[in-house]
Amino acid sequence: MDKTLKEFTAGIMEDCLPGNSIDCVILGYADQELKILLLKWKDENLWCLPGGFIRKDEDMDEAAHRILEMRTGLHTVYLNQFHTFGSEQRSKVNSAMQHQRITQMLKRLHDDDSRFIEWVTQRFITTGYFALVDIKKSDPSPDFLCDKCEWKALSDLPELIIDHNQIIAKCLDHLRIQINYLPIGLSLLPEKFTMKDLQKLYEAVLRKPLDRSNFQRKILKLGFLNRHEKQMRGGAHKAPFLYSFNQAKYDELIAFGIDFF
Amino acid sequence: MDKTLKEFTAGIMEDCLPGNSIDCVILGYADQELKILLLKWKDENLWCLPGGFIRKDEDMDEAAHRILEMRTGLHTVYLNQFHTFGSEQRSKVNSAMQHQRITQMLKRLHDDDSRFIEWVTQRFITTGYFALVDIKKSDPSPDFLCDKCEWKALSDLPELIIDHNQIIAKCLDHLRIQINYLPIGLSLLPEKFTMKDLQKLYEAVLRKPLDRSNFQRKILKLGFLNRHEKQMRGGAHKAPFLYSFNQAKYDELIAFGIDFF
Numbered sequence: 001m002d003k004t005l006k007e008f009t010a011g012i013m014e015d016c017l018p019g020n021s022i023d024c025v026i027l028g029y030a031d032q033e034l035k036i037l038l039l040k041w042k043d044e045n046l047w048c049l050p051g052g053f054i055r056k057d058e059d060m061d062e063a064a065h066r067i068l069e070m071r072t073g074l075h076t077v078y079l080n081q082f083h084t085f086g087s088e089q090r091s092k093v094n095s096a097m098q099h100q101r102i103t104q105m106l107k108r109l110h111d112d113d114s115r116f117i118e119w120v121t122q123r124f125i126t127t128g129y130f131a132l133v134d135i136k137k138s139d140p141s142p143d144f145l146c147d148k149c150e151w152k153a154l155s156d157l158p159e160l161i162i163d164h165n166q167i168i169a170k171c172l173d174h175l176r177i178q179i180n181y182l183p184i185g186l187s188l189l190p191e192k193f194t195m196k197d198l199q200k201l202y203e204a205v206l207r208k209p210l211d212r213s214n215f216q217r218k219i220l221k222l223g224f225l226n227r228h229e230k231q232m233r234g235g236a237h238k239a240p241f242l243y244s245f246n247q248a249k250y251d252e253l254i255a256f257g258i259d260f261f
Numbered sequence: 262m263d264k265t266l267k268e269f270t271a272g273i274m275e276d277c278l279p280g281n282s283i284d285c286v287i288l289g290y291a292d293q294e295l296k297i298l299l300l301k302w303k304d305e306n307l308w309c310l311p312g313g314f315i316r317k318d319e320d321m322d323e324a325a326h327r328i329l330e331m332r333t334g335l336h337t338v339y340l341n342q343f344h345t346f347g348s349e350q351r352s353k354v355n356s357a358m359q360h361q362r363i364t365q366m367l368k369r370l371h372d373d374d375s376r377f378i379e380w381v382t383q384r385f386i387t388t389g390y391f392a393l394v395d396i397k398k399s400d401p402s403p404d405f406l407c408d409k410c411e412w413k414a415l416s417d418l419p420e421l422i423i424d425h426n427q428i429i430a431k432c433l434d435h436l437r438i439q440i441n442y443l444p445i446g447l448s449l450l451p452e453k454f455t456m457k458d459l460q461k462l463y464e465a466v467l468r469k470p471l472d473r474s475n476f477q478r479k480i481l482k483l484g485f486l487n488r489h490e491k492q493m494r495g496g497a498h499k500a501p502f503l504y505s506f507n508q509a510k511y512d513e514l515i516a517f518g519i520d521f522f
Contacts, residue, residue: 017280017386018279019278020280020386054347056349060345060347061347081345084321084388086281086320086321086324087321088319123278127345179521180441180519181438218521218522259441260441260519261441261463261467261475261476261479
């Protein structure tokens with residue numbers, strides 16, 4: 001085992017809380033599809049969510065920001081807890097064969113360092129955070145265990161370790177409900193966009209087609225969009241209106257939720 | 262220290278995950294007010310949320326149900342996670358004086374059992390669950406550390422330990438947002454109720470007055486209420502309509518959320 005890795009694992013056991021971890025569902029949007037940032041384990045065709053541990057001297061939220069920044073290079077993004085996963089069997093939900101592959105990979109990578117393997121395979125309660133980021137501004141980089149860090153379409157996920165499919169599914173359920181009371185789109189769409197662009201994003205999250213005029217009426221009523229004047233150029237009368245987010249109103253809705261009553 | 266308590270604390274250290282706890286915000290509704298179930302520590306005028314630890318062989322959700330049942334006698338209630346609190350300073354947010362009182366109380370109660378005091382005062386990440394229960398069906402009972410378990414009005418909370426005020430505040434924020442996309446009222450209101458009763462409940466959660474006709478229009482549109490025929494008795498034409506929850510529709514909305522788009 002190379003020295004850097006040995007120091008790295010010793011540091012984790014020394015500095016981090018045992019039994020608590022963080023998993024980040026980092027979502028972006030491109031080609032009218034939601035994408036997720038995944039890591040591929042070294043020498044195994046097994047993928048996982050970016051994650052990590054909580055330092056003893058660090059808030060859990062700080063740890064989530066640190067992990068997000070390490071994997072994406074981004075530090076000021078919308079990042080929020082969505083659920084804590086505490087099932088006793090959560091590390092064992094996948095097949096026995098996968099369990100064996102994971103154990104062998106850990107042994108190989110950590111040169112049979114049984115103390116660390118025991119630490120890292122103890123029961124973990126993991127808190128899921130999700131981030132919505134601008135893919136174009138992200139600079140994905142893998143961690144020690146991994147050789148790839150890539151954006152993957154949600155519609156075509158590779159094989160994921162343990163319960164990471166469930167964590168993603170729970171996050172998407174959360175997002176689908178949340179879209180009803182929080183605005184979405186900042187950092188996912190370009191600065192100026194059409195109503196159709198926004199509708200496509202909502203349809204990608206909700207996974208259903210929406211009625212155009214109904215969508216426009218409802219979204220405008222929420223008041224977080226600025227409409228821009230059309231440029232008076234040749235043929236421009238046929239161009240659709242462009243919109244941008246009203247940052248102040250957007251932030252207010254993120255903080256307090258959209259008021260139904 | 263009496264034997265039962267000694268066995269109890271030894272059992273906790275042996276059987277439970279270190280560093281992870283659960284705190285339950287158990288809410289009821291009476292006299293047009295939200296009430297919360299709190300415990301008072303023995304010989305101290307310090308109150309806390311019902312809480313506990315997670316057994317090594319138990320899911321975190323099971324632990325929350327177990328704690329709720331031990332404190333209320335209720336086992337089939339709406340119980341859900343709302344947030345996990347992982348601030349490094351969370352056990353120290355209250356005054357130094359309170360910190361001293363807590364330490365002294367633990368020492369007194371546990372006869373200076375330093376091993377348990379160290380265990381119980383280590384850094385804990387706590388997951389907040391909230392339950393909405395029928396006060397009349399509950400049978401509050403204190404735990405080992407406490408001599409009282411009582412319903413308290415949210416508008417008149419006693420002094421709470423460490424960050425329990427913040428946990429309650431976060432839960433109420435969550436509930437205020439959630440009421441916009443999930444139905445509320447089952448187990449909080451009697452089987453049949455008037456529109457005014459339901460509006461008062463919503464006003465108690467949202468902490469603001471609502472317009473009567475607007476509220477009625479919006480709530481009826483969500484479709485989770487059954488309206489009952491008025492009884493044809495003397496003067497009955499002046500009596501308000503009675504409503505009850507349509508359990509199937511209510512459950513569907515709880516599971517999938519109220520669809521805005």
